[in-house]
Amino acid sequence: MMDNSGTTLAGRTALVTGAARRLGRAIALALAQQGVHVVVHYNRSADEAVATCDEIRRLGVSAWHVQADLADIGQAETLFERAVGEAGPIDILVNSASTFEKETIWETSAQSLEANLRLHATGPLILARALAGQNRGGAIVNMLDTRVTVYDRQHAAYHISKRVLLTLTRMLALELAPAVAVNAVAPGLILPPAGQDESYLKKLAHCNPLNRYGDPGQVADAILFLLRSRFITGQVIYVDGGYHMKGHMYD
Numbered sequence: 069m070m071d072n073s074g075t076t077l078a079g080r081t082a083l084v085t086g087a088a089r090r091l092g093r094a095i096a097l098a099l100a101q102q103g104v105h106v107v108v109h110y111n112r113s114a115d116e117a118v119a120t121c122d123e124i125r126r127l128g129v130s131a132w133h134v135q136a137d138l139a140d141i142g143q144a145e146t147l148f149e150r151a152v153g154e155a156g157p158i159d160i161l162v163n164s165a166s167t168f169e170k171e172t173i174w175e176t177s178a179q180s181l182e183a184n185l186r187l188h189a190t191g192p193l194i195l196a197r198a199l200a201g202q203n204r205g206g207a208i209v210n211m212l213d214t215r216v217t218v219y220d221r222q223h224a225a226y227h228i229s230k231r232v233l234l235t236l237t238r239m240l241a242l243e244l245a246p247a248v249a250v251n252a253v254a255p256g257l258i259l260p261p262a263g264q265d266e267s268y269l270k271k272l273a274h275c276n277p278l279n280r281y282g283d284p285g286q287v288a289d290a291i292l293f294l295l296r297s298r299f300i301t302g303q304v305i306y307v308d309g310g311y312h313m314k315g316h317m318y319d
């Protein structure tokens with residue numbers, strides 16, 4: 069009889085990019101709560117990365133922090149090896165590091181577009197291939213955005229590069245099968261962007277069919293669900309109150 073029971077996460081090791089703060093931090097802590105050892109990647113938030121590692125260790129698992137600017141291909145190419153050097157083989161990769169710059173296609177520079185593509189697509193590709201190259205299986209979750217389902221003209225470089233990551237998720241799901249499962253989670257209104265507070269979320273909540281905003285724990289739950297499954301790959305879970313069905317932007 070086939071073993072259809074879910075995968076146990078305890079004892080595995082994860083690399084979470086952009087995990088010092090905000091959603092990445094919540095994902096790292098949710099994994100730690102399941103007994104997963106975590107490599108906390110960060111770029112500029114060194115103090116927050118150390119604090120996140122301390123909190124992870126208090127949950128009884130190991131934690132390491134590793135710095136890399138993922139908009140720099142050279143640094144992206146050495147990140148996985150450095151993470152393995154600290155933690156040993158990596159079973160789980162969550163590509164969460166991101167920027168969210170407000171710029172239309174008229175305002176975005178070639179440099180900004182290229183940096184967004186490196187951070188949101190080339191970096192995740194390099195890390196995914198490195199995980200698969202260990203030849204020990206594993207699972208990857210890419211962080212998308214429900215905005216991939218509409219036309220987000222206000223965040224052109226972000227929008228283009230997250231759509232590339234959506235395509236990459238499907239390509240990698242096919243290319244890395246059967247050893248590695250590759251899925252994505254696409255949040256909607258969860259945390260206010262930089263410079264905004266909770267009033268931003270309250271103001272836009274009515275744009276979701278469920279008329280509310282979410283929290284980081286709900287995003288982490290979707291990630292844990294995907295990581296536990298043994299029969300899901302190439303899937304996107306929208307944690308967005310149903311926003312992805314609306315077909316137009318909310319701001």
Ligand SMILES: NC(=O)c1ccc[n+]([C@@H]2O[C@H](COP(=O)([O-])OP(=O)(O)OC[C@H]3O[C@@H](n4cnc5c(N)ncnc54)[C@H](OP(=O)(O)O)[C@@H]3O)[C@@H](O)[C@H]2O)c1
Pocket residue numbers: 085086087088089090091092109110111112113114136137138139140163164165166167168187211212213214254255256257258259260
């Ligand atoms: N927040 C939401 O409500 C929401 C909604 C939709 C989608 N998402 C997606 O969910 C993920 C997490 O969201 P978030 O709001 O927590 O993200 P975020 O705050 O915009 O960024 C997360 C981290 O990415 C890191 N980062 C930025 N530029 C980098 C670079 N060049 N190299 C390496 N790391 C870099 C930063 O690390 P340092 O601080 O260490 O520099 C930052 O703390 C993102 O992929 C985002 O697109 C979030």
